[in-house]
Amino acid sequence: MDTSLSRRSLLRAAAAVPVLSAASAGTAAAAPSATPSGGLPDGRDPRFTIAVLPDTQYLLDEGGSDAEPVRATLRHLVRERGSDNIVFMTQLGDVTEHGTEAEMDAARRAFESAGRLPYSVLAGNHDVSGDDQRGDTPYLRTFGPRRFARMETYGGSSPDGYNSYHVVRGGGREWLVLALDWRLSDAGVAWAQRVLDTHPLPTILTTHDLVWAEDDGNAHLSDNGQRLWDRLIRGNDQVFLALGGHYWPSGRTTLTNDAGRPVHLHVTNYQDRYYGGAGMLRYYRFDLARHVIDVETFSPWLREKKAPTPLETEHVELSGDVDRFTVEIDFDERFAAFAPPPVPAPRPPSAVLPRDTVAYWRFDAAGLAAAGSDGAPVPPGTVARDLSGNGNHLTSALLHDSGPDTLTWSAEHHDGQPAHASLRFDGGKGPDRGAVLRTGAHAPVNSMTFERGYTIETFLKLPEPFEGDHAWMGILSWEGRAGDAGKHSGWSDDEPTCSLNVSGERFLQFIAYPVPVDADPTSWSHALPVGRWTHVAVVNDGRHTVMYVDGSRIVRNAAEEGRGIATLGKPFVIGGTQSAERYGQGFYGWIGDTRIVARALRPDQFLLR
CATH class of the missing domain: 2.60.120.200 (Jelly Rolls)
Known part of the structure; x- marks a missing residue:
């Protein structure tokens, strides 16, 4: 008998009315028209993907840039939505370099490539200034609440319009995605807390300025990240993953919240790399059967090149420890305190007598x-x-x-x-x-x-x-x-x-x-x-x-x-x-x-x- 043979056995919210300010609802741009997708994801499949698009500012710069890598990334997500089971895409701020009307118009046209793909966008320091009480801006008119209103995942926005949340279905359960402005005001913190209180779901918090990393990838809270940690993350056990951009190089760390459970914090940004990041995309592949999130980073635009140069080939896919890794999470245990997995009710004998x-x-x-x-x-x-x-x-x-x-x-x-x-x-x-x-x-x-x-x-x-x-x-x-x-x-x-x-x-x-x-x-x-x-x-x-x-x-x-x-x-x-x-x-x-x-x-x- 071959005793070396082994194989791991695989197994195993409430909706809220959007809250919009009158000003932002009246001035925000309408959502783009839908385009055909390459197949729809399966929200019941225990393996699903949440995509992350970090800073694209150098590709949407009216001083001279190229939006095609961004469009290629969004087209890839639409095309592979079914095959990669992509249930959502979240962007991490600094959409543009200067936040001007012209740059935001270029961003609007680029995001038309996303079609019906559900996604979130948040403002970075190159898109806006001040905190989320800043009032009207070209960013808000482009990526305000009306852009997301027809998305099936969209739950609502803060009254100022700069913060939003989505409820995403994957692996047979619901997940909350918080998209928070780069500088959250006290009012913004209170709004986010109300969303968490009314949606006891596993939560991914996204913002622009969260953690920075050393050259070896070891990440630390930034000043703004420390404020978010102290006032919002550490006391809300449902936040298990927090993602930010802004800084380079990329990196990660794990902190322990007030409930004694781990929270994974990642910085993802490639604007310092070739071609302003080349539309670099990160996949967070959730596998509820294996209790892991497999992370990979690549450029769809460079993948499509028929005869890439050596420099382009070097950046098609990133494989370092901060770009390709696995996060181990026992999902059932991690979320048991606030969102235990639904257990099927007992079935009567008559239902199982073929x-x-x-x-x-x-x-x-x-x-x-x-x-x-x-x-x-x-x-x-x-x-x-x-x-x-x-x-x-x-x-x-x-x-x-x-x-x-x-x-x-x-x-x-x-x-x-x-x-x-x-x-x-x-x-x-x-x-x-x-x-x-x-x-x-x-x-x-x-x-x-x-x-x-x-x-x-x-x-x-x-x-x-x-x-x-x-x-x-x-x-x-x-x-x-x-x-x-x-x-x-x-x-x-x-x-x-x-x-x-x-x-x-x-x-x-x-x-x-x-x-x-x-x-x-x-x-x-x-x-x-x-x-x-x-x-x-x-x-x-x-x-x-x-x-x-x-x-x-x-x-x-x-x-x-x-x-x-x-x-x-x-x-x-x-x-x-x-x-x-x-x-x-x-x-x-x-x-x-x-x-x-x-x-x-x-x-x-x-x-x-």
Whole structure:
């Protein structure tokens, strides 16, 4: 067996009326007309992108510049919106060099390339002067509230028009983006706080002047950044990422807020690089399954060059530690205090009984007689009802001299599991201990051979830390000896005819001796994670067996044909596997809903929601 094989298992607001000042609403430029996009993003996909466009001032300078890199970047975002799942773009200020009418008009024309892409823009010190109470400016007439009003993400602006917020959907949840002026007044701080108070969502704060970095990329709060940190960021736990421009070189730091949780602060600016930054774009690729944000930086304009010069080639993509890196965030844990992930409601048994269901067991009040409180022992003789109506009820029993805490009721469950309950097994070796749930002597499932196919599903979780020796513990099986069924090709005649087990390396092993021949086709998974729920499905179409883990097909499925299961008419069991018709150790961990269907199901028909 190749014990080096491993694969990380992937899984797992309220709206506000925009507040506009009368002056800004009357003078702001209208939003540009829509242009066709290259496909729309999927707000449910756990992998999505928020794009960041830093200072473009040297490209929008009436003294002599070229707006084409900006247009190329925006066209790229529109074109790749669907394929890169770009849900939003945020700009970091200093749109122009002098903030004049002519430069703002050039910026307006450049941003027409964004089409229907939702985005935010904020003012930098080269666009405006003073704080956000400055009144009317060419910037406000160009990038005031009316520009964003028709965007589906737009939530509103401060009365002065210089600060705005957007609610963005990605990964099946909502995110708040605050776009704050380069100098936030006391009124601006109060407005931002009201937005945070009324939108308890994971928040990305964007502004122009936040942190500056040393040459090695180590960043520090600027004077303005310190004010924002003290008055707005550190006391609002929902702000987990803050982005600024203004300074170069780029860099990053992580600070701890008043709730004791990390806040990631980044400075992103490439105006000092070739061609005024060449429309450099940064991708923040959120991956909620891997619990990371992968960051990359590149110039779409330079990527499009058919024959780039050596200097252009050098700047197509930036790969230094401050330009390409990964931020690790356990999103569920980080946001649990204010925006816990939605957990699907329990599903009734009737919702998960497809045609040809043989047995369905669950351990909440619907399925387990006298279901107790979390941690309460499950007394021997407790019946877990077969909710399929086929009479394959299970009865609990303790093995050897195991104490009552060897089998307990638990409120823990996989988020996608129909029942919000499970059983906690405390099996182990030396001395052997454990607990099992067995069907009665005459249960129909005991003697079924499933020659037309089958799907066996269960949910399980291994403890963290995973203590002790639990190699080859059983999850589920049929009792009896393979040798008594005329099967002698396997590891031992004493093993059962069908079982799902966990090896010493925490690999799943599923073995089922087929009906017509003496063979032992076996499937092996990767190493299971500890401390996390896993869904397992074994599917046989009447010829071959395929194992799925968390809805994904594994690679090491049996090449041998295997029709049916050579059962001996003996009980089906959850919680252990026999050898020579004797139980040694029992399962160690949690087991949830378990279902057997007498045909092959598709992954979209599994119990896993």
